[in-house]
Amino acid sequence: MTGFAGLVSLDGRPYAERDLDGAITVLTALGADARGCWAGRTGAVAAAVASVVHCRVPEDDEDRQPWASAEAGTVVVADAVLTNRVELCRMLELRGAAAVPDSLLIAHAYTRWGADCCRRLRGDFAFAVVDGRRGGVLLARDHLGRRPLHLYQSAGWLGFGSTALAVAAMPQVPLEPDLDRAVEFLAVAQDTRRSWIRDVAPVPAASTIWITPERTQHRRYWSLDDTPRRSGSAAEHAEELRTAMDQAVRAHLRHRGGVGVMLSGGLDSTAVAATLAEQVAPARLRTYTSVPPAGWTESANGRDTDESSLVRLLAGAHPNLAPAFVDAVGAHAIDGDDAYFAAGGTPVRNTLNMMWVRAIHQRAVTDNVSILFTGGIGNLTFSRDEPRWLVDLARAGRLIEAWREAAAWSARRGWRETLVQGVLRPMLPGSMHRLIELRRGHRSTAAQWLAASPLRPHLATTALAARIAGGIDAYRRISGLGRFVDDNAQHAEVMATLDVRCRGRVVDPTADLALIELSARQPGWARRHRGRGRAAARASMAGRVPDGIRLRVVRGAQLPDWYDRITDRRDEIRDEFAAARVDPATQELMDLPRLDALIRDWPTPDQAGDPVVARDYTLLLPRALATSKYLRWLRHYATADRRSVAAPPPQARERASHFAP
Template sequence: MSAICGIVQCDRQPTAALRCAMVQAALEPYGRDAQGLWHEGPIALGSRLARLLPEDSYDQQPLVSGDGRFILIGDVRLDNRSALAEALGISASRLRSLADADVLLAAYVRWEQQSLHRLVGDFAFAVWDRQRQRLFLARDHMGRRPLFFHQGNGWFGFASMPAGLLALPEVPVAPDEERLGDLLLSLPDHSDHSYFAGIRRLLPGHSATVRFDGGFSTQRYWLPPTEERIHYDRDDDYVDAFLETLEESVRCRLRSTGGIASQISGGFDSATITSVAATLLATSGQALHAFTSVPNPTDLPSSGRLLDEGPLAAEVASLFGNVRHECLCTDDKSITTLFEQLFELYNRPAKNVINLLWDMSVAQRAAAHGATTLLTGELGNFTLSYDGRQLLNTLLREGRLSELGQQLRWQWRGRTLRGRLGVLYRMLMPSLPNSWQSILEQGLKAMNGRASLEAGVNAALLRDREWQRRIRQAGCRPNMTIMWYASRMWRQKLLLRHDFAEYGKGTLALCGVDRRDPTVDIRLIHFCQAIPEAQFNNQGVDRWLLRRALRRYWPEHLIASRVKGKQGADWQFKMKRELDALIGEVASLDNQPLAHRLLDVGALQQQLAQLGASRVDGFQALRPIAVGHFLRTAIQRSDWRAAK
């Protein structure tokens, strides 16, 4: 895992090398083991390396092709490097002494931009084409590696993180109002804005071309498929193919210079990844450190959901002799310290503050055990553990009415009248016109007493015409109601809803650990998007595919006992412990006009005051407070820079 950067002086000024070196120096937390710089007149490319793969010992970036035409820098882990090497005619013995960036360059020399359709893994890379005098940028399919850019007056710059570009005096340290608003409104991460004004981001599954005349264009090269289909003769064949794909998705992420760790909860996703990884590591006698976040028992809220996932996680961990399981309580972690780390290392505010507290703690604890790789399962709900909730609607759309009636009876079995109405609602909604969906969802939201906005967000945002336009542009409704789609389209949109790349880089800077998520492997995504919906839900059993597959790893009673826990259940304890500091954070926003445009500062103050006196739900206040801290810090940095 590396950090990369570059400067193109479109005005032909000979300052690219000096300016690129400034950006490169600011990226030091994301690559401390080596650095390299290539420059030629008005072009400069830089890299920083964190040696996290065994083959990184051979990394000599920046790389120049044999004919001198292409210069490449890449933040890359290729999960199909062996298959690429075979297609490129690279022998197995030679491959052993090549870094992933070397294989990437060979692929680009052979196929140029079409190489994107052959790559599997996490990557962001840049290639300068001397012959065509243009720069090519690309980011992996699911956006696991970040890439940001700034278009200046006569120049173009890019970097793995905003911190690199902010090292240049021409790039303002100012918060981006639109992106912060997107976060507050929980809009999908579809905007190319970063959280800093003037810094844009290349979106997942996109590439870009920069020309010397200042021309800039982007292209989408990949979407999770909705039209592919896979059919087998037997149900067991789906399980076999699924396990083969899943196991390869985990196996290819086990290349590491240090130990391997994983998150493990009381649900399916991370526990499945942990089980597969433990089995694979056992063949070479390696241990797996698995970590579960558990809440402080003080003042836990009443909830129908599991609050402490430790015992269920321990049951799975005990099945594997090489798993070293540890439960973590984050009592020693501070919310306000997290705000500062987010700005400095992650270059963004938090979406879910309490969850990020334990997520960072797990990574730091993994590093203390010598791990440099942390396996996660962030998007498993839409791949390996998809519950098949759209089965009835799929059968309805396909006109398979006899099968629909049978599956409907199974899903109705044992449900109350309210539960049966819910089944019918989910069956019909994706097929209704958008206007009908909006009316029904608005009525349901009112009936259940759900607010359109989280507490502390300025309600004027939803009345503002420009924000209404942005909300529609993001594929949402201004009344913030749920939009229903056919199954594969719905999963496609949810897979692309979040961009987690800054969290990955921030974790690397925090403790030297590389986050890797097998559930976003594009081979697994293609498989799960292509098989019949009935493989995920059958005879009233949700997650049917995964439940059958897990029989090869777990006893039946463990498969039946998995539940979705409430992560960060001790939020109230943590907030009360730092209540004075949080009140101070909100008070510091009084003289910030941008904060008042985005936030309801008075409502935040009232909510914190009530939290100190009662058990009022103050959890929703944390995201607005995190946004407030971010914008205030950015403005302070900007003022400090102007005063120098």
């Protein structure tokens, strides 16, 4: 990713380029193909901005930001990979558009439309504009928060930057961990507005912040419309979804080297891979699939443990696919290292999955892959199921069709489950769901999540449980799509620093804005149809993805050999816990006796299939140790005074480049 940072004076004092030396040093860890700075006064605003460009797409070779325009009175820095370049260039009447970097497109778009340009941009972006004519600074973040942007505000000034760590490298910003954020993370609370560094806050997704000496104004420019459409047949909705997938893959296919796909046997990644294979044919398309090591034959609660046969089935339909199968033998169990953290990376929620993700990234780097496609969140977007489909039909007055759908579903699941899951549950509010769970003697879902948390008991408060329940309610409302839109923005630093790990770009067409907007408005009866879940996605891939995959209902297991992998790394886990138990922040947050018991009373292979054992050793223990590892690194980073490291030499920097609107 390209990183940028800036300082804005609210009391009139000037800034110099050297005031951003610390931030530039931190951002250089993301990759530094070019650097640029600007400092000065435009109107009533004194500011300094800097960018560290990392070339990811061909047009980045011409990126010379900051972009300054004397005519428009603006200075622009941006981290962006746009997906509607052709449309923007046409609207802006730009010549030689093929070589125009995305940051310069944003500069032109702001000159034409001001802050409303955000409504016209598509793709991943975060940017800042120093606007002398209007006398302020604008910060903006893309619709889904796919690019990170953070803000720190103090008396008389504020600072902003791509990563929280870069903001914390600015003068007078205290570099202290936000332990409340750690509590939220360990409890899997969904609605955080915090970063991992105290008082440094992420800019919300789909938002702008307008900063002047008089005020700081927040504005949301987009929200997801999930009002179901009433028109169209199931076949028409499936065709729309296929077209949206085609366009999403094509829009993200900007690369400087090899192309690859992280591929499982599931519908989403196979849909991405098959679509991509058709678009790049006859060129070779590398795929990477996580599998257990040769000879491993255990079961995983009815899930597929080895999806290599499905990948070969797909390769038979698309001969230009070149499958590679990767196991996680020898991978570190506890995620995070100095390079990842120094680039702004933070702990990953399902940290054990990073064992196989890192293994795939390393293999892709070896193969010189510069862009790695995934279908990571397709189950919330492209192939989203809809348990409210019967209610939607009834409310639309389509009672006969509702009866037919209920009959088709009950033939597979039975009438009791059909009525309870398809009618009663969708109509009840979240509070009623929780009451029913308690009356039946079940622990609430929020209580179960807290039980999977390593927090000390006194930190698992009623208020925290209520926040978790609120996130679960949001998930239920639209099958997780609404939660994704909010939650996605919180993990932008993780997603952005994955680019550093794989030395290229990781892109997910199932997170494309147009595809998400289409998915949100497709009626439930198109998503579940004729007794089949995920019906629209399955139908959309007819003739492209083999039926053995397209119509499959068995799910695959992620890291099914988890027990063997972490048992192989017991020495690493013991060492991490030994360091964690003497760390003050870890002592304050975590139930150390519980963690100690898990490590001391290691389960036998026969116990690994127990759901509580699997929860504790795949979620609770790795998440606790990865969090402690990051907090310890952050404490060492602060006390080692790494921010005083000299910035890159002056000759490596460029002044602002000028553009004519």
